[in-house]
Amino acid sequence: MMDLPRRHEKRVVVEYHSKGGKVRSETKWMQKAVKKPGSLHKALGVPMDKRIPFSKLEKASHSTSPLMRKRADLALVFSKFRPEK
Numbered sequence: 001m002m003d004l005p006r007r008h009e010k011r012v013v014v015e016y017h018s019k020g021g022k023v024r025s026e027t028k029w030m031q032k033a034v035k036k037p038g039s040l041h042k043a044l045g046v047p048m049d050k051r052i053p054f055s056k057l058e059k060a061s062h063s064t065s066p067l068m069r070k071r072a073d074l075a076l077v078f079s080k081f082r083p084e085k
Contacts, residue, residue, distance in 0.1 A: 033074055040071045054079075 038048055044060060046052050052075065060072035 030078075040068075040075055043068060043071075
């Protein structure tokens, strides 16, 4: 009988870099990426019902605060997945 993965076990995908090294990455990383929803909106002074302008995201990605940089970079990555209107 074959062993099936259980629900509580992590699924790990092994990818290979072009430089020859292995990278372990969890599946469904985007759902776990945002720890505090709305914190970037609050820090940039943009209401939650409005989209953050691209210029503000670019400026925040060059911030001196490492946490602000990470949040802005993640928002830029997420904006590439959103279909254009």
